Structures are given as structure tokens and as C-alpha cells.
Amino acid sequence: MTSIKLTHGEQRKSYVRKMFNSIARRYDLLNHLLSFGIDYLWRRKAIQQLNAGPDHLILDLATGTGDLAIETINKTEARVIGADISINMLKTGQTKSRRRQLQDRLNFVNGDGEQLPFGDAVFGGTVIAFGIRNMGHIDQALTEIHRVLKDSGQLIILEFSLPQVKFFQALYLFYFNHILPRVGRMISKDKEAYTYLPVSVSDFPSIGSFAHMIESAGFGEITYQKLLSGVAVIYKAHKNSE
Numbered sequence: 001m002t003s004i005k006l007t008h009g010e011q012r013k014s015y016v017r018k019m020f021n022s023i024a025r026r027y028d029l030l031n032h033l034l035s036f037g038i039d040y041l042w043r044r045k046a047i048q049q050l051n052a053g054p055d056h057l058i059l060d061l062a063t064g065t066g067d068l069a070i071e072t073i074n075k076t077e078a079r080v081i082g083a084d085i086s087i088n089m090l091k092t093g094q095t096k097s098r099r100r101q102l103q104d105r106l107n108f109v110n111g112d113g114e115q116l117p118f119g120d121a122v123f124g125g126t127v128i129a130f131g132i133r134n135m136g137h138i139d140q141a142l143t144e145i146h147r148v149l150k151d152s153g154q155l156i157i158l159e160f161s162l163p164q165v166k167f168f169q170a171l172y173l174f175y176f177n178h179i180l181p182r183v184g185r186m187i188s189k190d191k192e193a194y195t196y197l198p199v200s201v202s203d204f205p206s207i208g209s210f211a212h213m214i215e216s217a218g219f220g221e222i223t224y225q226k227l228l229s230g231v232a233v234i235y236k237a238h239k240n241s242e
């Protein structure tokens with residue numbers, strides 16, 4: 001099995017961009033296959049927490065192939081911008097959006113979450129699924145999200161976590177470390193992408209530490225909900241009014 005050494009900062013960013021560009025064509029298939037379709041339910045659950053009316057513009061950061069953005073369009077009346085650093089992931093998202101004729105309400109932008117190409121206080125909410133973990137500088141991305149949100153704007157983050165219940169943790173680690181990289185490598189033909197996944201999840205801060213990072217970036221009313229005994233977590237917060 002290929003072993004990888006996780007980098008941070010700018011090195012992490014270019015590594016991640018290259019990796020997602022390489023697996024973009026197979027990403028959706030592998031996502032649904034390797035999660036047994038649960039990823040759909042989790043995105044749905046995350047968007048159920050979003051308060052967004054027809055006047056709202058929502059940012060789906062690290063949108064990838066746009067599944068969370070499309071869920072937002074389906075479940076709310078808001079308009080959505082999906083932003084991502086991987087051009088190939090965005091191309092797949094654009095094809096899906098065109099096929100569903102969502103172009104009036106959904107636009108894609110090639111942009112970096114750590115340096116967002118938007119003005120201050122333009123979005124009513126930001127959602128992000130399985131993306132924050134991949135940022136080179138997570139604190140910088142949270143600061144940028146805070147900057148582009150309007151006062152009291154909502155932040156919803158769906159991210160993997162390490163379950164704390166020993167039995168679940170053992171099962172999870174076996175699946176993540178042994179099954180997922182093999183199947184991922186076979187189908188995506190990328191040597192490292194699905195080895196990177198468990199390594200990056202282990203490296204991600206604990207629920208408490210991440211909630212603290214969200215607070216330090218200027219958010220309040222922070223709550224979280226564990227999914228499947230903590231395999232994934234939905235974090236919810238609001239931008240503090242100035």
C-alpha cells in the first residue's frame with residue numbers, strides 16, 4: 001500500500017488540486033460506492049439546517065462536482081455559487097447543472113477558499129461538505145468565509161471525524177485504512193487519492209478543537225451534530241454581528 005506524508009500550507013493546496021483534478025471523472029461514482037450512498041443522506045441532513053429564502057445567495061465552498069450546491073437548489077429557493085480550486089471537479093459540476101437546467105440559480109467559480117474572489121459581506125450563508133479538511137490553512141479559510149458572509153450569516157460544515165466509541169473506531173479504521181484505499185485506487189487509477197483520505201481525516205482537529213477554531217474566526221452559536229456515531233459531523237454557526 002502506498003504511504004503518504006501529509007503536507008500543509010501551499011504544498012498541501014497544490015497536492016490537493018492535482019489529486020482532485022486527476023480523480024474528478026470517477027469522484028461521484030466512488031463517493032456513492034464507498035459510502036454506500038450515505039453521503040447523499042448526510043448532505044441532505046446538512047442542508048435541512050440551512051435557513052435560506054429566495055433573497056439569499058449561498059456559497060458552497062469546495063463544491064467539487066456540486067452535489068451540495070444542487071441539494072441547496074433543490075431544498076431552498078436561494079441562488080448558489082459553488083467555488084473550488086479544481087477545474088476538473090467544476091467541469092463535472094457544470095455538466096450536472098446543465099443537465100438539470102439549474103444555470104439560472106447555480107454558478108460555478110474557480111477560486112481558492114483561502115483567498116475567496118468575492119467582496120465582503122455578500123453571502124447569506126456558506127455551506128461546505130468534506131472540503132474544509134483539505135484546505136492548506138484551515139484558519140485562513142474560516143477567516144475568509146467570515147469575511148464574505150453578511151452579519152448573522154449562517155455557516156454549515158459537514159466533515160469526517162474519528163468516532164470515539166472503540167468498537168466503531170476499530171471498524172472505521174479498518175474500512176478507511178484497508179478497504180477504501182484499495183477500491184479507490186482500482187477505480188480511480190490514482191495511486192494516492194484514497195490513501196490521502198484516511199490520513200487527512202486522522203490529521204483533522206477533534207470536534208472540540210475545530211469548534212474552537214470556528215469560534216476564533218468570529219463565529220458564535222456554534223453547535224454540532226454527530227452522524228453515524230461520529231463518522232461525520234455537521235457543525236453549525238453564525239457570523240457574530242459587529
Ligand SMILES: C[S@@+](CC[C@H](N)C(=O)[O-])C[C@H]1O[C@@H](n2cnc3c(N)ncnc32)[C@H](O)[C@@H]1O
Nearest residue numbers: 020062063064084085086112113129130131134
Ligand atoms: C472531498 S471533495 C468534496 C466535494 C463536495 N463538496 C462534495 O460534497 O462531494 C473536496 C473538494 O475540496 C476542494 N478544495 C480543496 N482545497 C480547496 C481550496 N483551498 N479552495 C477551494 N476548494 C478546495 C477540492 O478541489 C475538492 O473538490
